[in-house]
Amino acid sequence: MNFVHLVLIRPIELLLGFLFSLWLRLCGDPGISLLLMSVSVTLLTAPLYYLAERWKAADDEMKARMARELKSAKRHYEGQKRFYLIRNVHRLHGYTTWYTVKASFGLFVQIPFFFAAYEVLSHHPGFAGEGFL
Numbered sequence: 182m183n184f185v186h187l188v189l190i191r192p193i194e195l196l197l198g199f200l201f202s203l204w205l206r207l208c209g210d211p212g213i214s215l216l217l218m219s220v221s222v223t224l225l226t227a228p229l230y231y232l233a234e235r236w237k238a239a240d241d242e243m244k245a246r247m248a249r250e251l252k253s254a255k256r257h258y259e260g261q262k263r264f265y266l267i268r269n270v271h272r273l274h275g276y277t278t279w280y281t282v283k284a285s286f287g288l289f290v291q292i293p294f295f296f297a298a299y300e301v302l303s304h305h306p307g308f309a310g311e312g313f314l
Contacts, residue, residue: 193297197222201301211307226290233287240284247274 200221204214247270254266271277302308 189293190297190300193293194300197294197297197301201305205307211305215302222294226294229290230287233284233290236280236283236286240280243274243276243280247271247276 197218200218201214204217204221205211208214208217250270251267254263254270258266
């Protein structure tokens with residue numbers, strides 16, 4: 182777990198800490214600094230979210246093309262025959278489980294940022310006794 186933290190979370194912590202400190206020095210208010218840090222991170226990660234949305238749209242399009250055949254297989258068959266028919270529809274359309282993983286990429290990007298933001302902000306002394314904004 183330490184390796185995952187060191188490789189995935191720690192660099193993001195350093196980035197968030199830098200951004201928060203920068204905005205705090207510029208505006209002096211922790212609440213506004215938090216909002217500006219959030220906007221900064223959103224702008225920095227926008228290309229990743231754009232890519233995630235493209236992959237999700239491709240997955241949705243692929244599922245829409247297979248929907249009629251899958252619905253028919255699920256309605257008329259059960260058990261092992263249904264499993265093989267569904268697998269065959271996926272194979273005919275070139276659908277793999279990788280499409281589902283790619284469609285979840287946006288969530289996978291957010292998780293390390295949540296952990297890093299918690300680590301940075303929960304240990305920051307500037308929030309003690311301060312009102313938000």
